Amino acid sequence: MAEKLDVKKPKKLEVKKPQGPGDKGEEAPKIDFDKISSALKKLEDRNHIDQIGPSVTDAYIGHAKFTDENGVVRYKTKFDQGEAEKLADKVYDQLVYHTHRRFFNMDQEKLDSLKGIKDAQGNSYVDTVVRYHFDLDRSTLRKSLKTRAENDDKIDHNALQEMLEDKVRHHAGIITGDILKDIEPKDMDALKAYIKELGDRHKLDEKVVKKAQKTYDIQSLIKQYMNIVQHHYSEPKKEEKKAA
Known part of the structure; x- marks a missing residue:
C-alpha cells in the first residue's frame, strides 16, 4: 500500500496594499518636467548633434581637395566608384567618432580598442553601434555613393548632408526617447x-x-x-x- 504523503497547505500570502500619498509609506517620485524640458531644449548642444554636419563636411573636404596644374586649390564633385567608396568610409568613420567620442564621451584609447572587436559574423562592434543610432550601415552608405558615382551624379558636402538628414534625425529620436522614457x-x-x-x-x-x-x-x-x-x-x- 502506498504511503500517504503529508502534503501541507502553503501559507496564505499576505498581500499589502500599496500605500498612497496619504499613508505613511513613500510617495511615488514626481516627474521633474523642468529637467526633461531643459534636456529637450538643449538636446542638440548637449549631445553635440550640431557637430555632425561640420564633421561630414570635413570628411568631404579632406577627400575631395586637390591642387590643379596652375596651383589653384579645388574640390572634386565627381568621383569614380572606388573613390566614392573611400569617401563613404570616411563619412561613416565620422559617425563612429561622433557616437563614441562626443556622444558617449569615450576616450580615444577606448575607441581604438573597440574598433578591433567583431562578432561571429565579422561585423564591427563600433559599426553596429552606429547602425543602431543612425539606422545606417557602412555597406549601405558605400552602395549609395557608388551608385551616385556610377550615374555621374554630383557628390559634395551638400549632397552628403541631404543623404544623412533622416539618419541624424533618427539619432536625435533615440536620444529624445531616452529623455522621455519616464x-x-x-x-x-x-x-x-x-x-x-x-x-x-x-x-x-x-x-x-x-x-x-x-x-x-x-x-x-x-x-x-x-x-x-x-x-x-x-x-x-x-x-x-x-x-x-
Missing part, C-alpha cells in the same frame, strides 16, 4: 498641468494650452509638449524655482 499614460494629468504652467509662464496662446487639455492620447500630448518646449521653453528663474 513619462507614462498615468502621468497625463500631471503633464497637462505642467503644460498649463508653461502657458502661464511663457504667456502662450490659450488655444495651444486648451488643445493640450482636451487631448486624451499620451503620444499626441507628448508631441504637443515637445513642440511647446522647442519653441517657447526657457528655464525658470531662481525665484520661480523657489516659489514652486
Whole structure:
C-alpha cells in the first residue's frame, strides 16, 4: 500500500496594499518636467548633434581637395566608384567618432580598442553601434555613393548632408526617447498641468494650452509638449524655482 504523503497547505500570502500619498509609506517620485524640458531644449548642444554636419563636411573636404596644374586649390564633385567608396568610409568613420567620442564621451584609447572587436559574423562592434543610432550601415552608405558615382551624379558636402538628414534625425529620436522614457499614460494629468504652467509662464496662446487639455492620447500630448518646449521653453528663474 502506498504511503500517504503529508502534503501541507502553503501559507496564505499576505498581500499589502500599496500605500498612497496619504499613508505613511513613500510617495511615488514626481516627474521633474523642468529637467526633461531643459534636456529637450538643449538636446542638440548637449549631445553635440550640431557637430555632425561640420564633421561630414570635413570628411568631404579632406577627400575631395586637390591642387590643379596652375596651383589653384579645388574640390572634386565627381568621383569614380572606388573613390566614392573611400569617401563613404570616411563619412561613416565620422559617425563612429561622433557616437563614441562626443556622444558617449569615450576616450580615444577606448575607441581604438573597440574598433578591433567583431562578432561571429565579422561585423564591427563600433559599426553596429552606429547602425543602431543612425539606422545606417557602412555597406549601405558605400552602395549609395557608388551608385551616385556610377550615374555621374554630383557628390559634395551638400549632397552628403541631404543623404544623412533622416539618419541624424533618427539619432536625435533615440536620444529624445531616452529623455522621455519616464513619462507614462498615468502621468497625463500631471503633464497637462505642467503644460498649463508653461502657458502661464511663457504667456502662450490659450488655444495651444486648451488643445493640450482636451487631448486624451499620451503620444499626441507628448508631441504637443515637445513642440511647446522647442519653441517657447526657457528655464525658470531662481525665484520661480523657489516659489514652486
